[in-house]
Amino acid sequence: MKEEEEGKAECEGESLFEDPDFPPEDTSLYFDRSTPIARLQGSITWLRPQELCQTPALFPENINLGHAKQGLLGDCWFLCACTFLLKNKHLLNKVLLPDQPQWGGSRYRGSFQFRFWQQGHWTNVNIDDRLPCINSTLCFSRCLSPSAFWVALLEKAYAKLHGSYERLWAGQVSEALVDFTGSLAERWSLGDLGSEEEQKPEQDSDEVRRRRLDLNLIHSVKDECAISCSTHSSPGGASELGQYHALSVMEWSDVKTLIGSELLLLRIRNPWGRCCWGGAWKESGAGWSSVDKVSASDLQSRVAEGEFWLDETEFMSQFDDVTIGYPITEDGHLKSIYTGNLLSHKHQMAGRWLKGHSAGGSRNSSSYSSNPKYWLKVCERGEVLVSLLQHRKWRHTEKYAQTPRGSGDNTKHQHYQAIALHMWKVEKKRFSLSRTLNKPPCASTHCHAYDREVVLHGQLEPGYYLLIPSTYQPGAEARFLIRVFASSSTSLCALKSPAPSLPLITDGEWETSFFQGSWVEGATAGGSRNFPSHWQNPSFPFTVCAESAETSGVNVRVTLHQSRPDTDLHPIGFHIYKVPEAAPEQTLPRDKDPVASCVPHCYTQDVSLSCRLSAGTYTIVPSTYQPDCSAEFTLSLARKIHRKVVKSQEMLGRAIQEISHISVMQS
Template sequence: MKEEAWGWHGDQVLFEDGDFPCDDSSLLSDGSTPVARLRGDVTWRRPQEVSQSPTLFPENINLGHAKQGLLGDCWFLCACTVLLKNKHLLNKVLPPDQPQWGDSRYRGSFLFHFWQQGHWTEVTIDDRLPCVNSALCFSRCHSPTAFWVALLEKAYAKLHGSYELLWAGQVSEALVDLTGGLSERWNLGDAGSEEEPRTEQDSDRVRRLDLNLLYPMKDGCALSCSTHSSPGGATELDQYHALTVMEWLDVRMVSGGQVRLLRIRNPWGRCCWGGAWIGSSGAGWNSVEPSCAADLQGKAAEGEFWLDESEFLSHFHDVTVGYPISDEMHLKSIYTGNLLTHTHQLAGRWIKGHSAGGCRNCSSYGNNPKFWLKVSEAGEVLVSLLQHRKQRRKEQYTQMPGKDSKNTKHQHYQAVALHMWKVEKKRFNLSRMLNKPPCASTHCHAYEREVVLHAQLEPAHYLLIPSTFLAGAEAHFLIRVFSSSPTSLSALKSPAPSLPSTTDGEWEIVCFQGSWVMGTNAGGSRNFPSHWQNPCFPFTVCDDTAATSEVNVRITLHQTSHDTDLYPIGFHIYKVAAGGSEVALPKDEEPVASCVPHCYTQDVSLACCLPPGAYAIVPSTYQPDLSGNFTLTLARRVHRKVVKSQERLGRAIQEVSHISVMQS
């Protein structure tokens, strides 16, 4: 973190943000977009240097909508519209009562909140804004005196790393970042293509939207549309341009029928449409009553235009829907209108060689992270899988406008999906269950930041498995559950190794608790000289000195870290000298048994036969100086005569395959 700086403006000391300085490092990433042309021409000015009477919001809220500048972030500006519709959301993102220009408390800084990976994150900026020729060069409000959009854009650019990193993106991502809710993308393409075969590999196919589904929720949900090429009526629309659906309604025609009209806002702030309902001269207006036509035409502000449903479906390629959010910040379902008052979230991770099992085509699918969803009462449930964006470095970021959007998404995200199975019994066979069709799933693996599963569920336990399409693909993710009825969400831990069978003898079980402490006894694997500093646990096999037969031993090492913070662990067993108060490890001798290589897993175990004698177990992480807690479980076979008894405190369960136990 760089030091904060303070600059003088008149008789005031104003904040200057050292973490997002007013230079090319905040403006550019790798210079691969047209923003690079501004290099050397940008000056940074505070709002009072741009307008004589700056304010955050204009008195006429219609003039507070965003107008796009020289930055290709229409996707973000479309999402900003939702804030003007929901005051509670606006106050969450831009906390009210911050000192503005002319206030004695004003110090040139503003605080914003963005939802990131499950939590609201604070972003503080100074109010120096990029300008060319004394005018804002990026986004601004339609009112020249309002600056909330320009400041919000700067805070979002700081969150991403630079203004240039906002060039091109997904409306759905910005909607979630600004609301903490859910959004889904729907295709408006030719329904005839539905007949094409669908496969798991068809990872970019999106579902097709029937506008009638959304009509009951049209006033509450955020709606954006985008075009991937220049349609005939929209001569100025460029590739991948996003627009906002401001309003849509069914209008009675003179003929007695109805026509569905949609009012669209172009972030460019100018009309770019030439359809049947353009301005007041479009031929479509002749089909409705003159008074109705005049009323609707008067609603179209600067940069807005009307079109009917057939034009909408034929000229736009997809729609992004942001779920309505109540004043209490609860989600509303776009499918039913139900209020989803119960929410849960858990983080997870796909780790190569451990939990990145790939799709259902892969034999390793069952290795993926698993979660229990307990539904207590019948109700509507939405489960989302949100993956973290791949780490980006400015010099590695390349996203030229007009490139294939598929490649852009593949660069930042894995293809992911979510499947759900209803579990009928407390104990079940995982492999057998996974061979059955899931009761619900996302439509396919998709290169999206977030995919959403929707279902009406009856009371039961359900197993959720998030997966990447390719085995070994690594990423962090967040599972979120929104439901109308009480639910609970928990991670299914890796199953503990089954204890030795008790039907053919007795076993003595001992547990040791231990810790690796950085700088003290976290010695790492045998590749490091510090290995011998690791904790050491002595044990004996058969105290009878006359015994010669080998003894069955099973050792399990369990690390207590969360699934997302696992270390690669393993252990070695050494033969040591009997007797003595201290154990001397034979550093020049090989271990008699080992549980290696070190694995990213909760538990590692080893079953072996050892001759009578003295031994020591040395558990370790692969790298030295990694702190953590662990449990060692040692089971030794005890040879005793079986004593027949009438007591039955329980019965042994023979596990012949992978068995998972449901945690209530």
């Protein structure tokens, strides 16, 4: 007894981890206080599980009591994905790393580690176990068992990833499924296509059609894939649900009726943890009289808290759409929901749409051909899935923050571009881009949709295929990830477009210098001017001569390029400081404001600034936004030089000069 008390005292002592990046404060709860949880302000306290019950654990002994129950936060979409994790231990272990120290153990220090798939890579998120409560009870999601805490901790880690709990209010099940598994998820329509004017995506020159779900299509993988159904309006049999609610399909069963006909029943789970169904298959509904008593008793015995049965007709009429998450094996391979085939060959490439360069818009636009382009090589006939996943628009430069999701389709438009993916089969050796684009594509996503991810599917013959991802509006900027999953051997590479034309310099000559540098954690990664360590960043002195300063217009151009993949960029920027004449070389003027700045810090490969500087000595200080972000970088400095151009009649020399200029432009 004495040892238990000492262990408890140690667990409750100062040695327990307290997360400084996600503290028990309003900043972790709220984004803009636009949701109903804003009414909870001032009522919430943060408690550790051992303060809520005597024997906390991640999972209960009865795993059925480990299912999630929704609290005061509108994140049913997140909880539907949690249900799929609980049914697939190998996927759960990927998100919640096994063998972590728990309460009562000697290694417990009050912290837990989670992993989420983000834009092509797994991201670690560490949290402490202080959870938001009201009157010593969890106020957000929890397990059916009051002593199990895996759901509450996972919800906290996911909230930290998004920036706050409030940012989890309303979302798409498909996004949580992909974030938890690295798999694919597709949304299928169940409703009347003609009555959804407000949900129609942007139209382009292709036929617009939303796919309707045929349950027979996924019958072969029904026990392996994640299935969720959702409502956009109040359904008749589940009028209690109201609008925008997602539920999990736990099981579907083929049943024979007393008259010998086949009947498909589906067992549905409501994240609220209570039954809300008033149809023919409720506990005492009329539907059970059409099935023999043994089958009826067996099916009803499977219903847990918050679950109910309904038949296929009710399912198709009462819900608006279905989200299907692709099965993924323990080896990490995707399985097709169309055929059950193992898609063991996969590739991914990051890209972006840049205004004025590669944001060409839809096929209606004359600039469509400037969109990014990719070669897909199919070595032998097989099933191929290609997904286009866009990054959510960022508003801040915090490490994890992303913009919030609203409940309606209109809010999606604030955070995502309308995107589509088109594919043409081509003869690579005789390839003409203009002629190819004048032909209809062999496959496409058919319309531009305001979704995070769109998926193209087909059985492809061997050969080369041209892939073009696009936004609907020309000039719309975003980063994206192309992913390919195939049953046979494939390869994916970017089609190298000609280097963009640089503005012609007709007002004199320019001299360009290149500098290599690096931000090193704990040494030269000082962060932005918001941090005292800013002056630890590398600095690069240069001089503007009097002759160059006398000319009119821009006389200095600076470009900073970070050497990191598109999927793992730091926010970068730089400042230019003028060095006083009497100051020693390499001395930074810490008491002076910069004379020019390239801010705010942006998540991009390159940032540039053109400016006019007077004669004198200057220094450039490039930085990441946060300190201790390590990366290699290149700084290019172009200065206008004042000298007359000597015209030469020697054509060979002129040709060499032109070739040199071109090589610099393309490097």
